Amino acid sequence: MSATSDSTAPARVDPDAWLARPGIRRLLGALDAAEGSCRFVGGAVRDTLLGRAIEDLDLATLHVPDAVVSRLSAARVKTVPTGIEHGTITAVSSGTVVEVTTLRSDVSTDGRRATVAFTDDWAADASRRDFTINALYADPFTGQIFDYFDGLADIAARRVRFIGDPLARIAEDHLRILRFFRFHARFGAGAPDAAGLAACAARANDLMALSRERIADELTKLLAVPDPSPTIAIMLDAGIFAPVLPEIVADAPARIAALARAETEAGARHAPLRRLAAMLPPDPELATAIAARLKLSNKAKKRLGLAVAALDPAENPRALAYAVGTEAAVDRLLLAGRPVEAADIAAWPIPRLPISGGGLIARGVPEGPEVARTLRAIDRAWVAAGFPTGPEFDTLVDAALQS
Template identity: 40%
Template sequence: MDVKDRIDIAWIDKGAERVITLLNEGRENSMALFVGGCVRNALIGAGTTDIDIATIHTPQQTTEILSADGIQVIPTGVDHGTVTAVIDSVHYEITTLRRDIETTGRHAVVAFTAEWREDAMRRDFTMNTLLADCDGNVYEPLGLGVEDAKSGRVVFVGEAEERIKEDYLRILRFFRFHAFYGKGAPDEAALQACADLSDQIATLSKERIAQEFLKIMAAPDPAAVLVLMYKARVLPDLFSKDYDAAVLARLQSQDVITRLIVLGGFSVRALDVFANTMTLSNKQQKRYVDILAAADLLREGQDAKVVIYHKGNEITAQALLLRAAQKDQKPDLYICQNWEAPAFPVSGEDLKQAGIDQGPEMGRILRELEDYWLQNDFAPDKLSLLARIK
C-alpha cells in the first residue's frame, strides 16, 4: 500500500509501539498496523483514547509472539479474531484481518485473511478503514477514507444498504458519526438507506439501542442530528410532542440525561415511552426524575438554595441549566458552585428529649420546623427551633 498522508504520533504510547514492533519483527511488509478510530482521530486532530491494532497474524500466532516477550494476552474474542494485550494495565485490542462469509444482523461468520483490502471492505465507514504505522504513515486499503475524514463526510463502505443490513445498529452509528465528525449536509445515499431501513432498528435489543442513542445525545450539538433522524423516521417514538429543538440547542449542558429531559418534553411519563424503545438503567432513570423534579421546583418559584438542600448541588445545577434554556437566558450557576447546604440542626432525638413521643406527631413537628428553617434562609439554630415547639 502507498502512503496517503502523515499523522502526528504523540498518541502512540510505548506499549502500543512494543506490540506493533513485535508483530512486525523480521518482516519486510507490515504484519500489524493501527486501525480505525485512533488513526481517524489523529488525522483530524481529535483526541485519541482506544488504540486498536489489525494484524495478518492469526490469534494463536499473535498470542505466541506477544507471550514469548512476557506480555499478557487475553482471548477476548478468538472466534472473531480478537485478543487483548495488557501492558502496564493498558489494554490493546488486536484483531486478525477478516472477511465475512455470512452476515445475519449483528452476527457474522468470518474467515481470516491476509488481505488488508478484504478486511477494510467489511468495515462500516470509509473513515474507519484507515491504517497507520508507528512512523505516522497513513494508508488507505480501499483508496478512500483520508479525504472523507478530513472533509467530514461520513460515507458507508460500498453500498450503504448492504452495510446496514449486516448490522442495523449502523443506522444509529451513521447519525452518531455525523454528529461527531460530519461537516455540512450528510451523505444522501447513506441518509436514504437509513430512512428506508429505519423500521429494522426495532429488531435490535433495547440495550444496544440505548447505548448508541445515548452516545448520539452526548454529541456537541445533538439537536442538529436529531432533526435529521426525525426526518428519516429513525426512532420517532422517542420524540415527545412537546419536544422543542430550540431549547435543546440553547441548553448549556453536556449531561446526556438532562438532554433527554428536553427530548421527553419535560415529562416524567417520557420514561415509559423511552422504555418501549431502549433500556435505561435504574440510576439513569432516577437521575432523570431528580433533575426534572428540581427543575419543577425552580419553575414553581422555589429558591435555588432550598432546591440544593433537597436535591444537591449537581442536580440543581442541571435544573438551572434547563430553566435557563427554556427561558432563553444566560444560566447562573454561582450558587451551585459556591454554596453548600447546611444540615438541618434538629433531630428526632432532640424532640424525644423535649418530650415528644416517636410517631406521626414527631414527624409532623420535624417537617414544620424544617419548613420554618428553610423559609428563614437556614438561619435559625437548634435552640430557636426547639423553642417553637408547642
C-alpha cells in the first residue's frame, strides 16, 4: 500500500463546475476553505476525473462538527445534523446540498457500524475509506488532487481496488462486498481486482449480518447501471449471492443482458426491479416472498410479483395492459424480448369500458347481480374485439343483452 504526499501530487482538475453551483462559495468561505481547511472528496472528484456528471458534493474538513454548524449558521447556511455523531453535517446553501464531514479515523468497527474519532490527518481519513478511487481529495479552488493510495492510477486503469487489506476493509463494513461489485459494474473495465474478488468471495457469508434494507439498496444501485450482466456473472461464479439470494437462476446474466438490449430498443429506462425479475424463476409467489425478505415497499412487492409471471406468447399486449396495468405489461413484454410491443404499450392510454352499471339499468337490465354479470360479459367481449367504440361497441352491448 503506497501513499502519495500532499507536496508531490501533481494532478489537477478544473474546479469551475463545483464553484459555479449556487451558494457554494459562501459555504466554502464560511469554512475557510481557502486556508486549506476543506477539500472535496469522493464521488465528485472521481466523477470529474472520469468526465461524468457530478451527482453529489462531499467536503472533508478539519473543523469539528460543532464548529462546522457554528460557522455555517453564522453565514446563513442551513445545517442538518444528518450524521453528526459520525461527523457529518448536511449543508444547504442557496439550494446547493453538500455533505460536510470532519476528518475521521476508526476506533472500532463490527462490520455494520463504526466508532470514530476526529483527526487532522488527511491520510488517516483517506485510509478508512473503501476504494482508492473514492479516496481522492481536491482543493476547492485550485483543483489540486491529493492522492494517498494510488487512486489516480486506478482511475486510469478503470480498476476498483480496496485500500490496504481487502479482508480488513470488509471486516469494517460487510456492505463493501456488494459495493465492490457495484463500483466495478459502473467504473471498472475487464476482470475485477483479483485480491478484492478473492476477499469478497471468502467473506460472502458476512452479508447475512446486514439488514435486508441495506442489501436491497445496494442491489438496486447495481442493477441500475446500463448493463450489469457481466458483473452479475462474476458474482454468481464467486458465490456472492448464495447467502442472501440463493434463488437467483443460473442464466441470470444472459437474461439481464437480453433485457438491457430490449430496454434500449424500446426506449425504456433501466428499471432495477424489472432486472431483479429477470434474475428470478417465473414464480410470482416466490418473487413476492423475496421482495418481503428484502423489505421492499408494497408497491415494489406487487410489481415484482407481476413482472416474473410467465407471458403467453399469444398474449395480446393491449389486453395484457388492460388486465395488469401499463407498468406490469411493459415489464413482462420486455422480459419476454418483445420491445416493439412494450414501446407501443408504454404510449397507449388504457381505455375505460364505455358503459357502466347505470347505463345497463337504463337499457332494461334488472338491478342486482345481473348488472355485474352483464358488465363482465361485455368487458370480456370488448377486450376480445380490440376495445371498439361507437356503433361497433353498441352492437357488442346489444349482443350481450340478447344472450
